[in-house]
Amino acid sequence: MRSTVSAIKCEEAYMNVYEVEAEQNMRSARFERILAPPWLEALLSTAFFSVCGAHRDAPRSECNMYCLDCHGGAFCFYCRSSRHKDHLVIQIRRSSYHDVVRVAEIQKALDISEVQTYVINSARVLFLNERPQPRTAVKGGPHVCEICGRSLLDPFRYCSLGCKLVGIKKNGDANFILSAKNEKGVVGSREGIMARRILSSKQQELEEDEEDEELREGIIKQADHGKEMYQSTFRPPHSTSSRRRKGIPHRAPLGP
Known part of the structure; x- marks a missing residue:
């Protein structure tokens, strides 16, 4: 009898712990949705620049685009025209083998404040994820990324969107959601x-x-x-030259 009661109590305690953990996970997920859009993690984990299977033989078949409405994966230029014509789509670019996105595109959907931007090929961009650093890199400078320790300029806290997302989950003192003022001014x-x-x-x-x-x-x-x-250098084989060769010189006849 006592063993049965003990088993019941243990089961109830286990269920209580399970319910508490489930509730905490739900709150955490809800909290993250408030601070970041649901498509962001999918974007950061997507592999880009593979060849599109549907348009493999086309000249622009690399999958370097992402739909913020569908967030179903990377696709190519031709897939955008046929499946995402009126959707909000961003184009991912490459810089030193790392994925970047133009500020002009991503700022319409995210609050990118506190993330350092870079100018590459006359366009202002930011990196999607943390970049590996060489072993000789010195960490702990006056201004570094709070997550990976990469050197930054003074007003920034993160080197990439991925590092900011980690910082949001860790500290909860930042967010990606556009404010009402910014949303009205940027997105409308x-x-x-x-x-x-x-x-x-x-x-x-x-x-x-x-x-x-x-x-x-x-x-x-x-x-x-x-x-x-070709026309200027090609001459027909039987064409006559405009210049004529000089004849053999003859001495003038002597006078009487």
Whole structure:
């Protein structure tokens, strides 16, 4: 009888501990959703720049785009046109084999304050995740990333979006959610978002068409230049020269 009661008490205690842990996990998940959007972790764990299986033979088949509405994985330029036409899509780029995103794109969806930005190829970008540091790197400088210890400029706390997310989970004193003021100024209303998405999609398609047109014009000009060079250097085998060779000189006849 006593053993049965003890077993019941142990089971109840175990259930209580399990319920407390489950409740804490739910609160933690809810807390993280408040401080960061649900698609951010999926973005940071996504592998980019693989070849798209559906458009393997196309010239722009690398998967370097991510949809913030679907957050289902990386996709290529052609998948965007067919599946994510009116969605909020960002393009991931590479810098020294590390993934970066342009500030102009990501700041429409995230509060990127306290994350250091960099200027690469005349564009301001920030890194998605922490970058490995060489063994000779000196940590513990006056201003370093609070998570990985990378040297930073004075006003920043994190070197990447990933480090800021870790800091949010650890300390809870920062967030990625745009404030009402910033959201109104940067993102706007839902109708404004949709209008900007459509405009941005059309603008990108126009820019890409212009790039393709410039590429085609360059090819045509190059072909025409080659044709002109070919025409200028090629001479028919039976053509006569405009210059005539001088004849054999003859002495003038002597006078009487």
